[in-house]
Amino acid sequence: MLKKITLEVNGQKRTVEIDDRESLLEVLRYRLELTGAKEGCSVGECGGCTVIVDGANVDSCIYLGVWADGKKVTTIEGIEKNSKTLSPLQNNFIKMGAVQCGFCTPGLIMSSTVLLQRHKFLTREQIRRGISGNLCRCTGYQKVIGAIEETAKES
């Protein structure tokens, strides 16, 4: 059934008509043309589709689009500071070589953004736990962890 939902996406209020069987990922990619969140496994294992809903990182592939009605959603497109410059975390990902093929990067940035919001100080062990829902098949994680650690130190 078609339903009208209103959500705040990356700071902008958007009203869209969606099928209530659609996932949030489908709403973002096909209705709102925000293709930063990726579909990897589609069963909540890989974290490629991670977005932030009301301050919490969730897998948008196993999240109904209608659940986002009235909520604030942030995708990788909304992470850039003032929509102009990269966030400190994104800069550290580049600086430390934490990006290879890049498919997992949007999801990793979303999860680690929440991690940095929730914790002032982070050990490498806490970082590992915080990104345990995001798979990366290229980097071996060390540089990703390094980039998050560096950002936590700077903030």
Next chain:
Amino acid sequence: MYPIKSYAEAKTIKEAIDILASNDNAMLIAGGTDVLIKARELKSGYVDRDLIGVTRIDEIKGVSLDKDGNILIGAATVFYDIETSPIIKEHFDIVAQGVGLVGGPQIRNAGTIGGNVCNGAVSADSMPSLVAANAIMMIEGKNGKRELPISEFYIKPGVVALEKDEMLTHVKITKENYEGYKGSYLKFAQRKAMDIATIGCAVLLKQNDGKVEDIRIAFGVAGPKPIRAKQAEEFAIGKELTIENIEAICALCTKDTMARDSWRASKLFRENLITELPIKAIRRILGEKDA
């Protein structure tokens, strides 16, 4: 698009129950981390269902203490909110340990304790701690409210004692079941995250004068239902917790469990875990650093 028939959202418990009672095809959905995945893989019983969302029902969200000091955990409370709840941290940390080991962060931000127990999976990480604490399942249906001990809640794998028009609203931990107890939950799995328990073990311990006043040892994945190692528990009463006694107590755990072979692990390996995990859990409660 998920292969579901429709979706409706309940704002109150009553609304959810009314739909459940009037529509045979209706099914509750909370965080969706289980139901949506099963629907997508076209699992029997999950396709073309009329889903009823419950995560906007405020009455069943959050952790609170009632006037008698019992802990009430709303069925639609997500794992992260349980793990970080000050009430849980202070009085019933063992369940925080359990839900902190579910999946990964994204799953813990969406999945709920109600979904975890109502899907009847014996591998649920919240369950052994609740079983150890003799949790009371608070249920509401067309015929009103009722309370059921968790020992009677699990019927068989995937099936719990909820009638068609009923839903779990809260899980209650009564004061006498947490006050004075220290607990430890251990999960053995192939990986540290994003994995399902091979064996889950919860131990709650109350000591008096260096001796065991009461101990509860509960297991997940040690049989078709949650299991309490009653014989080991009875044997432990009054004993001092020397390493010899701890080993003797835990050696009795397999007397009550019904582990089986599966692709995840053999019966023999599971029984080894059933003996070793509670030893480690007790030593952790006693504050031994290397446990």
